[in-house]
Amino acid sequence: xxxxxxxxxxxxxxxxxxxxxxxxxxxxxxxxxxxxxxxxxxxxxxxxxxxxxxxxxxxxxxxxxxxxxxxxxxxxxxxxxxxxxxxxxxxxxxxxxxxxxxxxxxxxxxxxxxxxxxxxxxxxxxxxxxxxxxx
Numbered sequence: 001x002x003x004x005x006x007x008x009x010x011x012x013x014x015x016x017x018x019x020x021x022x023x024x025x026x027x028x029x030x031x032x033x034x035x036x037x038x039x040x041x042x043x044x045x046x047x048x049x050x051x052x053x054x055x056x057x058x059x060x061x062x063x064x065x066x067x068x069x070x071x072x073x074x075x076x077x078x079x080x081x082x083x084x085x086x087x088x089x090x091x092x093x094x095x096x097x098x099x100x101x102x103x104x105x106x107x108x109x110x111x112x113x114x115x116x117x118x119x120x121x122x123x124x125x126x127x128x129x130x131x132x133x134x135x
Contacts (some may be wrong), residue, residue, distance in 0.1 A: 001043065002026045004053050004091045008069030035059060036066070041089040042083040044070075052079035053111035054087040065101035068110070081113045088117065 006020045021029070035057040044052040048067070056063050060129040068084045088099055101111045101119055 001050065001053055004043070004050055004071055005030070005067065005069065007071040008053070011072070013071070013104040018087070021093050023059070030055065030066075033057065037063065037091065037094070040096070042086040042090065044079045044083050046079075048075050052083050054080070054083035056091055058062050058091065058096065061095055062098045062132060063098045063099050065099065068101075069115070075109075080110065081116060084113060085117060 002021075002023050005026060008020050008098040010020065018042075025114045037056045039065065040056040040058065042054045051074050054068040054069075055066040058064075063100060065087070068080050070079045077131055091099065099119075102125070103114065105111070
């Protein structure tokens with residue numbers, strides 16, 4: 001899962017450029033996160049290799065799609081939609097009634113997935129930056 005997360009997020013649009021997260025940090029912040037719902041989180045394989053994941057964080061009847069992504073080679077086959085839809089169904093079967101997600105406005109493929117899955121925009125977030133110089 002760490003490998004898929006790193007490969008899938010390498011070209012993810014966003015306002016903060018970051019390097020690949022190391023396994024130990026990923027394990028601590030993602031896999032061992034107390035909110036991660038491992039029962040609802042999903043993955044998809046192609047030819048026996050994990051290539052797409054949808055990780056779910058949960059707080060009672062609410063869930064957040066923490067991360068959904070597919071490694072570059074098999075993109076365009078609907079795998080991200082498939083794993084996210086399966087995660088939504090599993091979460092609903094476990095008592096979730098409201099699902100939240102978010103993504104960068106420049107990420108058209110994931111916006112299309114979210115729209116197709118019925119997500120509705122409820123908020124917009126802006127990021128701001130300021131360069132600082134020594135006084």
